[in-house]
Amino acid sequence: xxxxxxxxxxxxxxxxxxxxxxxxxxxxxxxxxxxxxxxxxxxxxxxxxxxxxxxxxxxxxxxxxxxxxxxxxxxxxxxxxxxxxxxxxxxxxxxxxxxxxxxxxxxxxxxxxxxxxxxxxxxxxxxxxxxxxxxxxxxxxxxxxxxxxxxxxxxxxxxxxxxxxxxxxxxxxxxxxxxxxxxxxxxxxxxxxxxxxxxxxxxxxxxxxxxxxxxxxxxxxxxxxxxxxxxxxxxxxxxxxxxxxxxxxxxxxxxxxxxxxxxxxxxxxxxxxxxxxxxxxxxxxxxxxxxxxxxxxxxxxxxxxxxxxxxxxxxxxxxxxxxxxxxxxxxxx
Numbered sequence: 001x002x003x004x005x006x007x008x009x010x011x012x013x014x015x016x017x018x019x020x021x022x023x024x025x026x027x028x029x030x031x032x033x034x035x036x037x038x039x040x041x042x043x044x045x046x047x048x049x050x051x052x053x054x055x056x057x058x059x060x061x062x063x064x065x066x067x068x069x070x071x072x073x074x075x076x077x078x079x080x081x082x083x084x085x086x087x088x089x090x091x092x093x094x095x096x097x098x099x100x101x102x103x104x105x106x107x108x109x110x111x112x113x114x115x116x117x118x119x120x121x122x123x124x125x126x127x128x129x130x131x132x133x134x135x136x137x138x139x140x141x142x143x144x145x146x147x148x149x150x151x152x153x154x155x156x157x158x159x160x161x162x163x164x165x166x167x168x169x170x171x172x173x174x175x176x177x178x179x180x181x182x183x184x185x186x187x188x189x190x191x192x193x194x195x196x197x198x199x200x201x202x203x204x205x206x207x208x209x210x211x212x213x214x215x216x217x218x219x220x221x222x223x224x225x226x227x228x229x230x231x232x233x234x235x236x237x238x239x240x241x242x243x244x245x246x247x248x249x250x251x252x253x254x255x256x257x258x259x260x261x262x263x264x265x266x267x268x269x270x271x272x273x274x275x276x277x278x279x280x281x282x283x284x285x286x287x288x289x290x291x292x293x294x295x296x297x298x299x300x301x302x303x304x305x306x307x308x309x310x311x312x313x314x315x316x317x318x319x320x321x322x323x324x325x326x327x328x329x330x331x332x333x
Contacts, residue, residue: 028277029192032191039285040177046180048289052285053183054183055241055245055264055284057187057240057244058237059268060237061235061236061237062234064194064234066274069230070211071128073120073132074133074263075133076136076234076238076261077259078139078140079234079236080238081140081242082108082239082242083105083241083245084156086105086108086109086243088105091247093149097165101243101247105240105243106240109235113235113236116231136262140258143254151254153254155255157251159247160250183244183247183248187244190240202226209221242256267287268286271286273319282320283319283320
């Protein structure tokens with residue numbers, strides 16, 4: 001085939017790739033929610049779909065700090081656990097309505113994120129990661145010792161929310177499909193706000209800090225304050241995920257706050273693709289489906305999960321969804 005024929009075909013393909021990316025960028029919230037709305041019908045079972053939804057939101061909150069701001073944290077389990085314990089204690093001890101309990105969980109996670117962020121942003125690089133890990137373990141042991149409130153090593157139990165009473169309507173959360181779409185309403189709101197944040201000037205400053213912190217500072221931006229705000233917002237999103245997880249599971253295991261959960265956030269973000277909007281949910285789905293499938297085949301599923309994760313990092317460094325986006329971009333000029 002002659003170059004005269006190949007060139008127009010290539011230009012047409014490039015145009016289609018650019019148009020597809022522009023359309024997806026304009027409607028990323030709608031496309032994300034449409035995919036999540038259909039997910040229960042293709043997931044292995046509905047409870048797993050709920051787990052993907054909750055942990056996808058957790059990874060989304062982590063990705064704001066890691067993917068868009070360039071700060072690697074090993075302490076986000078503290079926010080997930082704080083949100084879960086805050087909501088659980090509000091229901092078990094305070095008898096609050098589930099909606100108020102979720103708000104309490106988010107507030108508690110936000111406060112802990114503010115304190116941790118105020119201390120951690122004074123460091124950079126690996127020191128930042130280690131500081132967040134150390135602070136997270138301090139929070140873990142503080143909650144571990146508050147046994148009358150948190151249940152200690154046994155975790156918090158008895159978070160029974162059989163139905164969500166909204167006045168005119170009562171939604172039975174015992175039905176896993178109903179529970180999924182109730183949680184999707186919260187996740188959808190968080191995704192919409194997340195998109196608005198990224199599209200704002202604040203989102204542009206975050207990416208400027210990620211690309212070149214010194215240049216962003218030279219341009220007159222208050223880098224320390226911006227990092228702190230990003231850290232707090234990230235913690236609030238993860239706290240919302242934790243609160244929803246507490247209502248989903250009806251318990252809060254102390255392991256929710258363990259540093260291993262922070263590692264899972266890193267894994268899900270990398271599997272799905274850093275700096276991508278939909279990537280955290282793809283990463284959460286991949287991680288949980290792999291974990292669920294391998295656990296039924298062998299008791300050594302962690303070994304195989306780790307090997308598969310290493311393979312993804314080596315051969316798909318942009319992550320699954322990140323590689324899809326990268327391929328579409330390469331179609332362009």
